Amino acid sequence: MTSLPQDPASSRFKLGEDDKPIVMSAGFILVILAVGTIYTLYTQGTATLLSPEYLLQQLQVGAFLGIVAAGMMLVILLGHIDLSIPWTIAAGAMMATTVGGPMAIPVGLGVGLIVGLVNGLGVAYLRIPSMIFTLGVNAVMRGLMVAHTGGFAPQTAATDLMQYLAVGKILGIPVALMVWAVVSIAVMLLLQRTAVGKSIYAIGNKEAAAYLAGVPTKRVIVTAFCLCGMLAGLSGTLLAGYSTKAYQGMGDAYLLPAIAAVVIGGTHILGGRGRYLGTLIGVILIVLLNSVLSIMQMPESGRQIIYGTVIIVMLLVYGRGRKVTS
Amino acid sequence: MNDIRVRLSQNAALLTAIAIFILSYVFYNMNHPRGFSVAVLIQNSNEVFTLAMVAMAQTVPVLMGGLDLSVGAIMTLVNTIASHLLNGSPLQIALGMVISLAAGAACGFVNGCIVVYGRIQPIIATLATGAIFLGLALFLRPSPGGNVDDDLSWAATNDLYEIAATYGYAQNGEAAWFQPISWIPVPLVLLVLVAVLVWLPFARSVTGRTVYAVGSGEGAAYMSGLPIDRAKIAAFTLGGFFAGIGGLYLTLQTSSGNADIPQAGAYTLNSIAAVVIGGTSLLGGVGTAIGSIFGALILRTISFNFRIFEIDPLMQPLFEGVVLLAAVSLGAFRVLRVKNTLELFR
Numbered sequence: 001m002t003s004l005p006q007d008p009a010s011s012r013f014k015l016g017e018d019d020k021p022i023v024m025s026a027g028f029i030l031v032i033l034a035v036g037t038i039y040t041l042y043t044q045g046t047a048t049l050l051s052p053e054y055l056l057q058q059l060q061v062g063a064f065l066g067i068v069a070a071g072m073m074l075v076i077l078l079g080h081i082d083l084s085i086p087w088t089i090a091a092g093a094m095m096a097t098t099v100g101g102p103m104a105i106p107v108g109l110g111v112g113l114i115v116g117l118v119n120g121l122g123v124a125y126l127r128i129p130s131m132i133f134t135l136g137v138n139a140v141m142r143g144l145m146v147a148h149t150g151g152f153a154p155q156t157a158a159t160d161l162m163q164y165l166a167v168g169k170i171l172g173i174p175v176a177l178m179v180w181a182v183v184s185i186a187v188m189l190l191l192q193r194t195a196v197g198k199s200i201y202a203i204g205n206k207e208a209a210a211y212l213a214g215v216p217t218k219r220v221i222v223t224a225f226c227l228c229g230m231l232a233g234l235s236g237t238l239l240a241g242y243s244t245k246a247y248q249g250m251g252d253a254y255l256l257p258a259i260a261a262v263v264i265g266g267t268h269i270l271g272g273r274g275r276y277l278g279t280l281i282g283v284i285l286i287v288l289l290n291s292v293l294s295i296m297q298m299p300e301s302g303r304q305i306i307y308g309t310v311i312i313v314m315l316l317v318y319g320r321g322r323k324v325t326s
Numbered sequence: 327m328n329d330i331r332v333r334l335s336q337n338a339a340l341l342t343a344i345a346i347f348i349l350s351y352v353f354y355n356m357n358h359p360r361g362f363s364v365a366v367l368i369q370n371s372n373e374v375f376t377l378a379m380v381a382m383a384q385t386v387p388v389l390m391g392g393l394d395l396s397v398g399a400i401m402t403l404v405n406t407i408a409s410h411l412l413n414g415s416p417l418q419i420a421l422g423m424v425i426s427l428a429a430g431a432a433c434g435f436v437n438g439c440i441v442v443y444g445r446i447q448p449i450i451a452t453l454a455t456g457a458i459f460l461g462l463a464l465f466l467r468p469s470p471g472g473n474v475d476d477d478l479s480w481a482a483t484n485d486l487y488e489i490a491a492t493y494g495y496a497q498n499g500e501a502a503w504f505q506p507i508s509w510i511p512v513p514l515v516l517l518v519l520v521a522v523l524v525w526l527p528f529a530r531s532v533t534g535r536t537v538y539a540v541g542s543g544e545g546a547a548y549m550s551g552l553p554i555d556r557a558k559i560a561a562f563t564l565g566g567f568f569a570g571i572g573g574l575y576l577t578l579q580t581s582s583g584n585a586d587i588p589q590a591g592a593y594t595l596n597s598i599a600a601v602v603i604g605g606t607s608l609l610g611g612v613g614t615a616i617g618s619i620f621g622a623l624i625l626r627t628i629s630f631n632f633r634i635f636e637i638d639p640l641m642q643p644l645f646e647g648v649v650l651l652a653a654v655s656l657g658a659f660r661v662l663r664v665k666n667t668l669e670l671f672r
Binding site for chain 1: 393440444445446447449450451453454455456457458460461462463464465468585588591595598599602608609639640641642643644645646647648650651653654655661667668670671
């Protein structure tokens with residue numbers, strides 16, 4: 001390396017631009033836990049929030065959001081977005097419970113994969129803005145599922161394996177958490193160690209440059225959308241296991257929190273920058289925030305306001321863009 | 327002659343939207359069991375107005391190259407505010423309407439300030455403010471309800487004759503000069519008034535041109551010395567104002583306020599679809615709010631058609647989805663015309 005010599009001590013403790021969001025969000029998680037603990041100590045006299053059971057339970061609930069957010073991050077890194085998440089989750093869950101038996105989980109994943117493939121083809125080959133194309137696909141999936149179920153919650157139940165993956169425990173550790181961990185490690189390896197991962201960052205920074213550098217940009221975009229759809233399908237399958245059945249609108253509550261988790265974790269909404277660790281911490285932050293607010297019996301109105309304010313304040317601290325001057 | 331051809335080609339998307347709307351609406355009326363009637367027209371225009379306003383609200387930030395995910399939330403917030411204020415003496419009602427519209431504009435102004443001074447991407451900033459606005463709406467109306475002046479509600483959602491008859495203008499609507507126009511639905515009149523009195527002057531002002539310029543190329547706009555910050559804040563404020571009109575009308579139409587979160591989301595998503603169908607580019611710089619009105623009209627006319635053909639209600643969402651997807655996929659023909667692959671990456 002021919003770069004200027006640096007003082008090793010100062011460079012070690014200086015935060016890079018990508019580290020700042022992660023450290024800040026982690027700090028904010030501690031603040032949430034501290035405030036919640038003070039509240040429970042004051043009202044109940046116990047520090048419920050700091051018990052391992054509580055934390056593990058929160059992580060189990062967070063796994064569903066975390067898996068969705070992992071897929072969403074791949075798409076956002078490309079500079080795109082996937083608004084078809086809600087009905088991909090519901091479709092994965094409904095088809096998995098409909099088929100049942102040993103094929104339930106593969107079918108749930110497959111439905112997500114097909115939706116992702118359609119999204120990817122529309123965005124990469126037809127060049128339709130992802131914002132509007134995935135919105136249309138979401139509407140079509142909703143239509144298909146309403147036609148399939150008759151507009152009611154399907155009578156079919158989740159298989160035992162689905163329920164085990166969602167609520168089971170091994171040595172006290174929720175299985176859902178392990179599934180999330182496996183997904184996380186896979187996504188992290190994909191982003192850091194593979195050509196596809198590097199290509200995703202390159203496309204997010206400037207697709208034309210990536211194309212000229214020989215990256216098969218269309219195939220990479222399709223791959224990312226497929227993975228995003230498949231992870232949404234997986235999350236839907238697990239959610240169906242968690243509540244023992246699929247129901248209408250079960251994915252609606254996951255779209256905006258997933259985007260928020262990715263962005264709070266420092267991934268740039270226009271793509272090209274961000275680390276998976278940030279998304280992981282963003283998910284934990286959102287799950288804990290929701291949980292603490294419900295422990296405090298905050299009404300829905302107050303929750304929405306706090307939720308929005310937190311996103312804006314976090315971004316004001318570290319997500320500010322540069323002024324366009326040329 | 328050449329000038330006309332240039333103008334036509336520049337507005338091809340808008341003209342296509344108008345043509346599709348006219349075709350589908352004529353088709354609807356030809357197949358309507360009772361044929362064209364003023365009662366049906368009034369009902370249709372009532373159902374269209376709010377979405378048309380929210381679509382116009384979405385257009386302004388989109389032209390600037392942004393996106394406003396809070397338009398549905400602003401509409402809902404203004405709906406809940408207006409459901410508390412639209413009663414009492416005429417003066418109180420008028421004041422309530424002004425406050426409601428001002429609240430909508432204020433929400434947009436907040437969005438603009440966060441985007442300009444906070445330098446946060448519009449899509450994520452409005453995602454967050456949308457949550458805040460919905461929270462405020464839930465605070466104002468934890469459960470649906472409201473107290474809205476019946477006369478106003480009746481007059482605003484019918485034809486011009488009912489306004490005159492309710493408030494005693496033009497000899498209670500019986501004046502001879504009034505007859506040729508007395509059948510026109512009020513929402514259509516309001517729609518034209520908003521487009522002509524608010525949108526057109528804005529689009530022709532320096533601020534309005536700057537909104538287009540920012541959407542085409544922010545760097546170039548900056549180098550040309552255009553008032554970028556002012557244009558961005560104005561774009562979001564005007565968007566909030568339009569969404570506020572939509573919320574106010576929704577209050578008059580339903581005579582109540584309802585902090586309905588799924589409804590707010592549906593309006594936001596439909597507004598994006600209406601904007602795209604109306605010929606506005608999501609990349610910014612190209613399009614008009616007039617196009618978005620026709621986009622909203624097309625979306626609603628499609629649902630009207632479902633109603634008269636008695637399509638299985640369970641199949642309706644699927645048809646709507648397929649039509650929406652097909653409509654947005656029309657833009658894909660651009661790919662066939664591109665001669666240099668690099669032009670695709672924009």
